[in-house]
Amino acid sequence: MATSSGKKNAFYAQSGGVTAVINASACGVIETARKHKDKIGKVYAGRNGIIGALTEDLIDTSKEPKSAIAALRHTPSGAFGSCRYKLKSLEQNQREYERLIEVFEAHNIGYFFYNGGGDSADTCLKVSQLSKSMGYPIQAIHVPKTVDNDLPVTDNCPGFGSVAKYIAVSTREASFDVASMAKTSTKVFILEVMGRHAGWIAAAGAMASSEDCEIPVVVLFPEVTFNRRKFMQTVKQKVKQFGYVSIVVSEGVKSRDGKFLADQGLKDAFGHAQLGGVAPVVANMIREDLGLKYHWAVADYLQRAARHIASKTDVDQAYAMGKAAVELAMKGKNSVMPTVVRTSNNPYRWKVGEARLSRVANVEKMMPKSFISKDGFGITKKCRDYLGPLMKGEDYPPYGKDGLPKYVRLKNAPVKRKLGDFKV
Amino acid sequence: MATSSGKKNAFYAQSGGVTAVINASACGVIETARKHKDKIGKVYAGRNGIIGALTEDLIDTSKEPKSAIAALRHTPSGAFGSCRYKLKSLEQNQREYERLIEVFEAHNIGYFFYNGGGDSADTCLKVSQLSKSMGYPIQAIHVPKTVDNDLPVTDNCPGFGSVAKYIAVSTREASFDVASMAKTSTKVFILEVMGRHAGWIAAAGAMASSEDCEIPVVVLFPEVTFNRRKFMQTVKQKVKQFGYVSIVVSEGVKSRDGKFLADQGLKDAFGHAQLGGVAPVVANMIREDLGLKYHWAVADYLQRAARHIASKTDVDQAYAMGKAAVELAMKGKNSVMPTVVRTSNNPYRWKVGEARLSRVANVEKMMPKSFISKDGFGITKKCRDYLGPLMKGEDYPPYGKDGLPKYVRLKNAPVKRKLGDFKV
Structure with a gap:
């Protein structure tokens, strides 16, 4: 895999509707990547998601001080901008994949971390196949995020x-x-x-x-x-x-x-x-x-x-998913997503698992019938036992003297462009 | 005044739209009244506001343990029930005032604490005049409350x-x-x-x-x-x-x-x-x-x-207004309302003041022109300086293992009735 041939940069992007804790995942990715300087050079974030990759609009996260990256953990929204944009199939739009490879090559990117829901998992899956399909060595890891909680395999989704x-x-x-x-x-x-x-x-x-x-x-x-x-x-x-x-x-x-x-x-x-x-x-x-x-x-x-009333379980898991994504990459993995695995309900215990992206992309997890009460207007004990731990704990952001939460805004310094324009 | 002739019970009621901190005022009233056992017997709360007084539907707050009363400080809504009901003038509906006096007499009530906005101040004013108008000795003190912040005289309103x-x-x-x-x-x-x-x-x-x-x-x-x-x-x-x-x-x-x-x-x-x-x-x-x-x-x-994100200034002031209402009563006052007096902007300092109810009832305080920016779409620095301190500080409620705030529900034990029915 790519990792064997020296130090590569990483690409990270946020996709789809943002959440109160997607930046906690970003924090997990960047802080963990910074601990693997032997293998990972810089983390470049896509400005406005995958569009940033296609248009070569990259953000150099190494310009951000440690304190700013740490503050992402308590800042809602997508700090690098998100987008609603789904890559078409290789057959339908080969030009987009060629462009991605051009950008990756120009910036020596060997790791692709994509933070999103079901549609984004599909994009990530397609990127993960670039090694095979187009001969560009890349490890693509999906970081789960969605307020809708509709991703399969993982017990629940951060957000x-x-x-x-x-x-x-x-x-x-x-x-x-x-x-x-x-x-x-x-x-x-x-x-x-x-x-x-x-x-x-x-x-x-x-x-x-x-x-x-x-x-x-x-x-x-x-x-x-x-x-x-x-x-x-x-x-x-x-x-x-x-x-x-x-x-x-x-x-x-x-x-x-x-x-x-x-x-x-x-x-x-x-x-x-x-x-x-x-x-x-x-x-x-x-x-x-x-x-x-x-x-x-x-x-x-x-x-x-509403980061001001975020669940501590959720913040912890969002961070853990970002961290695990980098660790999976360090193990040479490609085309996977870290998951939350529930090992016990009472007391609630969970660990990080791993899912093949092909099992995640484009699959929606609905509420099981056993979670909805017979009359159709409420939830069952089984549903309560599932939901309770996910809402548990408070994780308050710091507040300023003006009574408002101190959310961080990054510098989002651009990486110098090396290629020509590209229309999306 | 009434206080000179032995121990009297107090009546407390919540009126109009409730707020995140009106129960903090109730807490202030009840805790302070309990410290004046020489002059105040029991605090009876009106179930659903003044309607509770008219229908003799009184709640005996002495049945509530100290811990439950203390928990009112962090519980939103009106713990005794509120109502939208404005007493007509004495001329228009003398029967209602006679009934109030019957209920007050039957339950030895000498203090009337009414917690509400402009309409409620009007009701409180009318009750405060019962000594003069109908010969029943009562001290009526209004406790300010309104999310709309539209009461006059006071710098701002709890809520x-x-x-x-x-x-x-x-x-x-x-x-x-x-x-x-x-x-x-x-x-x-x-x-x-x-x-x-x-x-x-x-x-x-x-x-x-x-x-x-x-x-x-x-x-x-x-x-x-x-x-x-x-x-x-x-x-x-x-x-x-x-x-x-x-x-x-x-x-x-x-x-x-x-x-x-x-x-x-x-x-x-x-x-x-x-x-x-x-x-x-x-x-x-x-x-x-x-x-x-x-x-x-x-x-x-x-x-x-939204008690979960209440302002600490607001909670403190709501409690202080309840406490001050009882202290004003102990000083023999009638027909007044404690107020918030701002003594300094930076650092923010405030103290408790006092207003005649006749100056408060039915007067709405609008935003001053100097608070709205010239284009009409924003606020001025003057407005910011006013608003900032009111939003300052956090005062989180306790949370349970299920991730939900622990708000108290009182027993709300009824006081035994002594009179016949009354239709409102």
């Missing part, structure tokens, strides 16, 4: 635990609020959460309720077809029993006709189509069917950026 | 600092997120915040940007009439300069015709009117006028319930 904690904490807090107001005012609170295909984030809303703190939470999963009558019955029953109810609705909930519930054909006064969230749609249904006073919230980016 | 911190932190985090994605995806992030009349909460969004961490934030205040053309110019310019922009929009923003921007006459596929938030309205305008990719969030209850 998810922190969103889960944010949603569970927020749902508990808002539920306490609506419970206080229910006598004379709001009785229904609706929170819209991310997860277009898989209901993992929505499931976290149900964690707001626990044995020592019961809260009536109704979850609408993308995996369960929306049944308005059954839903209203459940809402009505909860309000009768508890005086109030909290609803956590996934943006991906669909009605019987297969359409997103959010897509209700809203029109403004001029007849223009309006795009809204699913929370106001559910709210309006409750007004129509039950006439109850409601409030609704849409968490959107707040949920995946 | 606001924590919302401000939540909005500033969330805006900073989401801005980091959108900055990472802007190259190939979302360029505009829109966050809708509370504050129907006053733009204090919206102003806090601008605090996401600071000298050492510049962020392009555009604020839409309820105090500034919405000008679509000017707004789009500003958004366009920010995106050009920074690559992205964050917009913090108050739910109370109005267009030139005086209508709420949120009220856009949306209709669903069946022609039914739809109530949406202002964030999706602004998002759709940006799509129409600029064609930029956006994301939007509506914080709603999450912002005022």
Whole structure:
């Protein structure tokens, strides 16, 4: 493999939607690479993901002081910029692969660390095949990241635990609020959460309720077809029993006709189509069917950026995945992804595993049926046992005198270009 | 005054929209009252605010252990239930005042502590006049609370600092997120915040940007009439300069015709009117006028319930207001409200003051013009100097093994009734 023939530089890039802890993985990659100076020269980051590689827009992370790299661990978002860009197959767009090789060669890059979800694993897989397909020696290692928790093989994905904690904490807090107001005012609170295909984030809303703190939470999963009558019955029953109810609705909930519930054909006064969230749609249904006073919230980016309430488990694992990726490279591996392997539930224990990228790319892991309660509106004990440890522990960022978290912004100094322009 | 004639019980109630720290005020009232056992018997809380007094639905807080009362300090929402209910004038509804006196007499209540905003101050004022108007000796003290920060006389209101911190932190985090994605995806992030009349909460969004961490934030205040053309110019310019922009929009923003921007006459596929938030309205305008990719969030209850990221200044002041209310009562005062008096900006110092309720009731404090920047989309240094200290410091709640905050639920044991029913 490439590593045998002297010192090579590494390429690292962030891909797809960012998370509260993807920079913790970057921190793991860069800090660990700096410990292997015998084999790894510099770590070059792609500015805006793989686009940085294609356009030769590389960032020299060696220009960043140790303290700045360490601060990545507590900084949300993608410090080098991310992108939504999937490489086509070698047959469809050979020019892009040739360009990647040109850039890698020009900058003596022998390691490719790609930090993303399922689509990114596919890109990483394609790059990992460049040795064979195009004769360029490279080791490509994928670093798992996705708030959606939908990657296969790994027990869970870094990024998810922190969103889960944010949603569970927020749902508990808002539920306490609506419970206080229910006598004379709001009785229904609706929170819209991310997860277009898989209901993992929505499931976290149900964690707001626990044995020592019961809260009536109704979850609408993308995996369960929306049944308005059954839903209203459940809402009505909860309000009768508890005086109030909290609803956590996934943006991906669909009605019987297969359409997103959010897509209700809203029109403004001029007849223009309006795009809204699913929370106001559910709210309006409750007004129509039950006439109850409601409030609704849409968490959107707040949920995946909320580093201030990140899960310690999640931060630790995100860092560990970055570290493990470099260590796998040092062992001469290619076309793999480090994984989280759960070895025990109680007490929670985990270790780092390894998966072939061919088993990861383009596979989506949905919520198992055994995780959703029989009525379709909640989660089972099995699901609780799974989710609990992922949300465990706090890992607060430092705060400034102004009461705001001190998130780092890197210098992101460019690496001198050696090639001509390339259009993406 | 009443205090001279032996030991009296106290009544405490929470009123209006709850906050992350109103229970810290309750904690201050109850803990301080327990230190004055020579003058104050029991503290009875109204279940669901003043309604609890009218319906003789009282909670005996003496049944709660010390630890539960202490835990109120870190528990959001209204532990005894709140309500939206404003007493009419004595002339309009004498029966209600007679009933209050019956309940007070039946339970030997000589102190009335009412924890709320401007409307509640009005109720408290009316109760404070019962000694004169109806010959019942009572000392009524108002405890300030409102996320809207719109009470006069006091420098700021408990409840606001924590919302401000939540909005500033969330805006900073989401801005980091959108900055990472802007190259190939979302360029505009829109966050809708509370504050129907006053733009204090919206102003806090601008605090996401600071000298050492510049962020392009555009604020839409309820105090500034919405000008679509000017707004789009500003958004366009920010995106050009920074690559992205964050917009913090108050739910109370109005267009030139005086209508709420949120009220856009949306209709669903069946022609039914739809109530949406202002964030999706602004998002759709940006799509129409600029064609930029956006994301939007509506914080709603999450912002005022977010005890997990409460401001330490706010928690301290909320407790201090509760404590001061009891101390004012012990000094024989009636018809007053403790206030926060700022004595120094840098370093921030404050002390407890006192205001006549007649100066507080029904007066709304808007953002001063000198706090809004000339272009109408931001805040001035004066505003920053005002807001900064209110958001300062963290005051984390304890967390359980499940990764969730441990918020207390009281027993809320009822006081035995002595009177007949009363309809409200």
